[in-house]
Amino acid sequence: MAKDLFSANSELYQQARPQYSTEILDAILTYVPERALAWDCGAGSGQFTQLVAPHFAQVLATDLSEQQLQQAPVFANVRYLQATAEHSPCTSASVDLVCVAQAIHWFDFTTFYAEVKRVLKPEGVLAVVGYGLIQLQDAELQHALQQLYFKTLQGYWDPERRYIDEHYQTIPFPFQELAVPALALRYTWSSMQLLQYLATWSGVQHYQRQHQQDPLQNIRQCLVAKGNPTVKLSFPVLLRVGRQFASDVA
Secondary structure (H helix, E strand, O other): OOOOOOHHHHHHHHHHOOOOOHHHHHHHHOOOOOOOEEEEEOOOOOOOHHHHHHHOOEEEEEEOOHHHHOOOOOOOOEEEEEOOOOOOOOOOOOEEEEEEEOOHHHOOHHHHHHHHHHHEEEEEEEEEEEEOOOEEOOHHHHHHHHHHHHHHOOOOOOHHHHHHHOOOOOOOOOOEEEOOOOOEEEEEEOHHHHHHHHHOOHHHHHHHHHHOOOOOHHHHHHHHHOOOOOEEEEEEEEEEEEEOOHHHOO
């Protein structure tokens, strides 16, 4: 059964999650010869949808969470629809690009990939996008973050989180893999932006529900002690791009 972990905090998720870079999309579009229809699956509040929209005649953005989709930006060529990843309304061989941003680890791989192969055109592309554990430039803050992630929240992450820790290299990927560059997302955030982002972690939310305590307290105190500085940080980009094998194309 698909998990919906983010409906209850959909507005915060939309505001606090990092934005994807045009470099990611450029790396993907290199392999997409036609631009009629893209399916952004697990679109959430449209972080990746808004990058894709200007490059395609039509975009279908689906998500399990209606609350998330309600936070997404409006575009004339984008249709938002509540749907599971494993069952799309797309007709067979109609989609030029299927993209999944920071969501594939929640899917049933076998059923989802069967749906991808059904809807993709023969030269269509699947792009799996994500970002790994945040890296803070300040050594003391980075230590506090590591303590939070690996110690305080140990046992509070859903098991699917391991696929992100493994940079999506251990997910099944039954497609002809295409070469992509190593990329990172780099930002300078305020202390509040950092705390808001951490508050969107599913592990943090699980911890709070169980203990009625704030697991971010140590990081809050560290930021206050430093005068609530702006924080330089980065996320490693997780990116896998593939086409169907010739033997899979009818």
